[in-house]
Amino acid sequence: MAQSFKFDLVSPERLLVSQDVESVVIPGTEGELTVMATHAPTMTSIKPGVVAVAADGKTERYVVFGGFADILPDSCTVLAESAVHVDDINREDLARRIQDAREDIEDAKDHETRLRAEEFLHQLTTLEGAILPA
Incomplete structure (x- = not known):
């Protein structure tokens, strides 16, 4: 049996x-990151995606929309900008976020801002494809 550690997933709500x-498993901005007990201390930002939490032989999945993860050898805390269990995801909310990202691309005043908005839109549409059936 794998060694356990303390995990907290916190949203503003x-x-x-x-x-x-x-x-x-955390969707880090530099790639997915699997955290286990005795992990090296790390702090990373997270992108929109799915956090998979394995405990007691089951895996629960939570959709997050950005934030940070603080990882220590005996604990991991994810501070999410927004988070919800994957079963409770609201299609309309996700569609609204995608539309807002498209508008941000159209409203971008410079190349860097446009690139960031395009990357965020890509993350949201990838997330949509991963969690919502066609």
Whole structure:
């Protein structure tokens, strides 16, 4: 059995998860990151995606829309800009976020701002394809 560690998933609205887990997969801005007990201390930003939490032989998935992860050898805390269990995702909210990102691309005043908006739109549409059936 894998060694466990303390995991917290926090959004501005509420604490979604606070439990001992075996592993957590985080959608880091530099790529997916699997966290297990005794992980090296790390702090990373996260992009829109799915956080997969494995505990007691089950995996729960949560959709996050950015934020930060603070990883220590005995704990991991994800501070999400917004988070919800994948079963509770609101299609209309996701569609609104995608539309807002498209508008941000159209309204971009410079190349750098446009590139950031395009990257965010890509992340949202990838997330949409991963969690919502066609």
